[in-house]
Each structure stands twice: as structure tokens, then as C-alpha cells.
Amino acid sequence: MSHDDTFDPEATLARSTERSRELETRLAKDPSKFRILTGDRPTGNLHIGHYFGSLQNRVRLASLGVQTFVLIADYQVITDRDGVGPIRERVYSLLTDYLAIGLDPAQVTIFTHSQIPALNQLMLPFLSVVTDAELRRNPTVKSELDDTGDRPMSGLMLTYPVHQAADILFCKANLVPVGKDQLPHIEQARVIARRFDERYGRADESRPVFPAPDALLSKSGTVLGLDGTKMSKSKGNTIELGMTADETAKLLKRAVTDSDRHITFDPANRPEVSNLVNLAALCLDREPVEIAEEIGDGGGGGLKKLVTAAVNDYFAPIRERRATLAADPGYLEEVLAEGNRRASAVAEQTLDEVRRAMRMVY
Ligand code: TRP
Numbered sequence: 621m622s623h624d625d626t627f628d629p630e631a632t633l634a635r636s637t638e639r640s641r642e643l644e645t646r647l648a649k650d651p652s653k654f655r656i657l658t659g660d661r662p663t664g665n666l667h668i669g670h671y672f673g674s675l676q677n678r679v680r681l682a683s684l685g686v687q688t689f690v691l692i693a694d695y696q697v698i699t700d701r702d703g704v705g706p707i708r709e710r711v712y713s714l715l716t717d718y719l720a721i722g723l724d725p726a727q728v729t730i731f732t733h734s735q736i737p738a739l740n741q742l743m744l745p746f747l748s749v750v751t752d753a754e755l756r757r758n759p760t761v762k763s764e765l766d767d768t769g770d771r772p773m774s775g776l777m778l779t780y781p782v783h784q785a786a787d788i789l790f791c792k793a794n795l796v797p798v799g800k801d802q803l804p805h806i807e808q809a810r811v812i813a814r815r816f817d818e819r820y821g822r823a824d825e826s827r828p829v830f831p832a833p834d835a836l837l838s839k840s841g842t843v844l845g846l847d848g849t850k851m852s853k854s855k856g857n858t859i860e861l862g863m864t865a866d867e868t869a870k871l872l873k874r875a876v877t878d879s880d881r882h883i884t885f886d887p888a889n890r891p892e893v894s895n896l897v898n899l900a901a902l903c904l905d906r907e908p909v910e911i912a913e914e915i916g917d918g919g920g921g922g923l924k925k926l927v928t929a930a931v932n933d934y935f936a937p938i939r940e941r942r943a944t945l946a947a948d949p950g951y952l953e954e955v956l957a958e959g960n961r962r963a964s965a966v967a968e969q970t971l972d973e974v975r976r977a978m979r980m981v982y
Contacts, residue, residue, distance in 0.1 A: 690731075692715065717862070739787065761780070
């Protein structure tokens with residue numbers, strides 16, 4: 621594979637979509653062959669867009685019995701901002717969401733960057749096998765930098781995909797469930813895994829140190845914000861997992877619809893209405909078209925009534941668990957400490973292997 625090929629977004633997406641289908645089949649057959657790593661930046665509270673876009677999929681994968689690591693990527697917060705913000709609240713809010721949606725801490729290792737020194741140290745050998753030219757080509761880094769306005773490119777912004785490769789490879793994950801914006805990073809991690817062995821490969825042992833990780837694209841489409849644009853906290857168009865039923869109802873009342881009273885599911889021509897129909901369909905586990913037909917001439921009011929009930933019913937048990945967990949900070953601290961201990965042990969072992977491969981044990 622040539623470099624240009626590596627970062628061609630359309631080719632990469634097509635290849636990853638096809639590959640994800642294959643991987644799903646293999647996962648269903650033999651989940652024990654896989655190890656998953658995924659993560660989130662603790663930059664705000666999780667919302668229902670995150671839930672249907674990725675969190676629900678994580679719960680499904682973990683329930684197949686796949687060994688799973690979930691990273692709260694606290695060091696990644698400073699790729700595009702000046703400080704980590706109210707980091708403790710945000711880390712614990714994420715952790716509470718993870719547990720409330722049903723990730724079982726006995727099976728899933730939840731951990732933070734900043735508590736795993738050996739993971740971070742992998743960044744050094746990994747940086748030695750990448751070039752600044754390939755980092756500068758990374759389309760996700762470019763668009764994230766553009767989103768910051770006229771911020772200059774920091775060394776961390778340029779190299780965070782390498783840090784992310786350390787996130788994935790420290791535990792030798794071979795499966796990374798992500799959205800398509802993350803594909804360039806997975807591709808970079810694959811390149812690093814391969815080049816590490818080419819450059820430092822262990823003459824004494826036949827197996828490579830790192831498996832090549834695959835992206836696993838989630839099947840569900842994107843849930844848009846309440847104004848029909850991308851759901852994002854900074855736009856104030858989100859419904860957070862931790863919100864109450866009343867807050868949810870108020871927000872949905874203000875959601876954008878259109879003037880045609882007859883409700884249809886037509887994402888291309890009626891994005892706002894269709895998004896609400898889709899959200900109801902996801903919560904009710906039904907077909908959007910069927911739901912639209914049922915509302916028929918009920919208009920925006922009928923649609924909002926139905927979607928509000930659907931969202932609140934679906935999230936009621938999750939919100940209840942969330943409240944119970946939030947009332948027990950001691951338990952949350954214990955879960956994170958245990959996750960960090962487990963991740964640290966794995967990272968130490970990988971770092972040992974890396975040093976041996978590099979003939980750096982002396
Ligand atoms: N970059 C990811 C995001 O913004 C978060 C993340 C950090 C991640 N490290 C990772 C995702 C490793 C997958 C694998 O959403």
C-alpha cells in the first residue's frame with residue numbers, strides 16, 4: 621500500500637466498511653479472538669448522539685464476550701485547547717455514563733491516559749517510525765485544526781494520532797470501534813505497528829510485537845441535533861444522557877420541524893423531521909417509515925409527543941442507574957482505580973516487550 625493510498629478518505633471508507641462486515645461475522649463466531657479498545661475525550665457530557673453512534677455498540681460488543689478496554693483520553697483534551705478544564709467532573713461523568721449504560725467493570729477495563737505512564741512512553745519509539753510529512757497529511761488533524769480558528773499547529777496536535785496509536789497498541793487491541801472521522805488514525809496505528817516490527821523486529825521471535833488493528837465502523841446512522849445539524853455540545857442542540865425527563869421534554873419542544881403537517885421519513889428533503897422520526901425509531905427499535913406513517917397528519921406536535929415519550933422511556937432505566945451511581949463517588953473511584961491498575965499492568969508488559977525488541981534492555 622502506498623502512502624497516498626493510505627490516506628485516501630473514500631478508498632479507506634469503502635475498504636473499512638467492507639472489512640467491518642467481515643469482522644462482524646468473525647466476531648459472532650469467535651469473540652475470544654478479539655480485543656477491543658475505544659475511547660472518548662473528556663470534554664463534556666455524553667449525549668444521545670454519542671449513545672446511538674457508539675456507546676450502544678460498545679455495550680453490544682462487550683456483551684458478546686469480547687475483552688474490552690475503554691479509555692478516558694484525558695491527555696487528548698489539550699490537543700486543541702489550552703487546559704484540561706474541570707477534568708475531574710468530566711472524567712467521572714464519563715465513567716458514570718459508561719456504567720449506567722451497562723458496561724460491566726468486571727469485564728471492561730476503564731482507564732485514563734494520565735495514570736498509565738508506560739502507555740505514554742510508547743509514544744517515543746512510535747514517533748521514531750513516522751515522518752512529519754505523513755502526519756501533516758492526516759485529514760482529521762487538519763480539520764480539527766481548522767475548527768479551532770487560527771490556532772497554530774502544536775506539536776501535540778500534529779502527533780496526537782501517534783499517541784492514539786499508543787492507546788490502541790499498548791493493549792494489543794485488534795479491533796477499534798469508531799466513527800469514520802477516526803479512520804486516518806487507525807490507518808496510522810496500522811502503519812506504526814508494521815513499521816515498528818520492520819525497524820526493530822525481534823530476530824529471536826517470529827511473532828510481531830503488535831497486531832495490526834482494524835477499525836470497526838458502527839452500523840447505525842448519525843443522530844443529528846435538535847436543529848437538524850450535527851449534534852454538538854457547543855451548539856446547544858444536544859440531549860445529554862444525564863438530563864431529566866422534564867429537561868428532555870423542554871428541549872424536544874423547541875426542536876426544529878417544518879410546516880408540512882403530514883409526517884414522512886425523508887432524510888434528504890426533510891432532515892429535521894426525519895431526524896426526530898429516526899430518534900424515535902432507535903428508541904422504540906422500530907422502522908422509521910412505519911413510525912412516520914403512524915403519526916401521519918399529527919404534525920410536528922404529534923411527532924414531538926411521540927419522540928419525547930420514546931426517548932424518556934428508553935433512557936429512564938439508564939438515568940436511574942446514573943443517579944444511583946453518581947450518589948456513590950467512593951464506588952466510582954474504586955472502579956477507575958481498578959481499571960487503571962489493570963491497564964498499567966498490561967502497559968508495563970508491552971513496554972518491556974518493546975524494549976526487548978529494540979535491544980534496549982541493559
Ligand atoms: N480521538 C477519539 C475521539 O475524539 C478519542 C480517542 C482517543 C480514541 N484515543 C483513542 C478512540 C483510541 C479510539 C482509539 O473521539
